[in-house]
Amino acid sequence: MYISNVETAKQAPSLKFVTLADQHLGTDGALTLLWWSWKNGALIPGFAEYTPKERKAIAIRLFETDMVPGILQHPEYGSAYESAIVRRGEATKAQAEERLSLLAVRQRKLDQPAAIHAVLDEGVLHRPIGGPIVMTKQLSHLERLSERPNVLLQVAPYRLAEDRPLSHAVTLLTLPNRTMVGYTETLQRGYLEQDAETVAGWAGKYDRLQVDALSRADSLAVIREVRKELETHG
Template sequence: MNETVLDDQSSPQVRFGEELRRSRRARRWSQVVAAERLGYSPAHVSYVERAKRSATRPLAVKADEVFETGQKFYELWRRCTRAALLEGFAEFADAEARCRRLRTVGLVIVPGLFQTPAYARALAQASVRRGAISQAEADERTEYLALRQEILDQKTPPMVHAVIEEGALLRTVGGLRVMAEQLRHLEDLAGRPNITIQMAPFGIGENLPFTLPVVLLNLPDHSVVGYAESTAKGHLERSRTTVAGWEREYDQLLVEALPTAASLALIRKVRKELQP
């Protein structure tokens, strides 16, 4: 099959729809026939072709199978998800997927890798209601988060250490039921041998060294990179001097944070208070 040249000026979502239409017509299939083979309704196929509905990972995988296109649709779907991400985040996500060790500081909300689907959707929908992102972008972000979280379940997962500010437990996201489920998920994660969770209580006060969420990644080549983000953009930090400074502050935070047993007790206490 000849390689299709895609218009780089089009959005990833438009390019996915155009390639789906081109592949279908190359087989002389109607939308009804293509939909039957893909396992979706004709209306859904029509919406995706016209970029009125976002492509999903299952659709991309199935399209590659049906049209025998290797991973073309899968790669187009990955472009769609990245287009909805904060500037600089895609580069971080690539490094995160390869890391051997991950250290993170969670402020205000639970870190992404630990979020339940319902918790993540609640955050995304709040952004939609504020007009910050579109519904399609919200769907793409939650789908991409699920993809990132797969590193926790792989055969050899990275060692993960998270320090989460107490406020992230007390800030009810998605309602009481969603928040209780999220806290239960944190308890379950804390039971895994490769995951350590410590809480930073309000009593730390001015000794909390970070004012923005920070992630430190140990990569296979033994280098360490950092990631931080503002409201507008994210930044993957490679400067050894800067990253070493973040590592020192992280180590100081561990001294101030609650021990693991006390941290787990705090999570359970807050969860029980949420339940009627």
């Protein structure tokens, strides 16, 4: 009866139902993302427009100033962040759990051939979200991810100071037709930017940031050093 009601649009599907349908049909999270586009009350406005683009992207470039980007988060790191939002009364426990479920679907992108390039401000490595133990796991997770051939991690060191080309977190997606879109957020909402000239300007700043950031090897060394410091003194 439940399945019949869903098929005839008499009853809205639950997230659990959609997740099981994804698994049974082998659609690799596509149905879950469509569900989120329809029911996005737990998401910041604008983010539901971004997730389908992310799923299709053949290349993802990320810059983050405050925390590890969602797609690269260790489960305990993401859970600690969401728990804090619930404690502050800014979301319900159910909303937090829904966002973590979506995050798990998005992270399947790591197992696809898409190229993922992330530049992290050095401060991201030192902000102990979840405490020293969780942060140690997160840094170890970044070390493991950096070993994947499709993942490139760089650190933007403190010494860039005012010369850091980007001051806000930015995501650039290259789509299968080679067009590029951008995404960024304010406190109130997210913005999917599709204007070619604007996105090209963001991409130019990202290219400069990539050049100014530490090399892949030096970035990994910094991540490992911070992790060892936490293990010793955290």
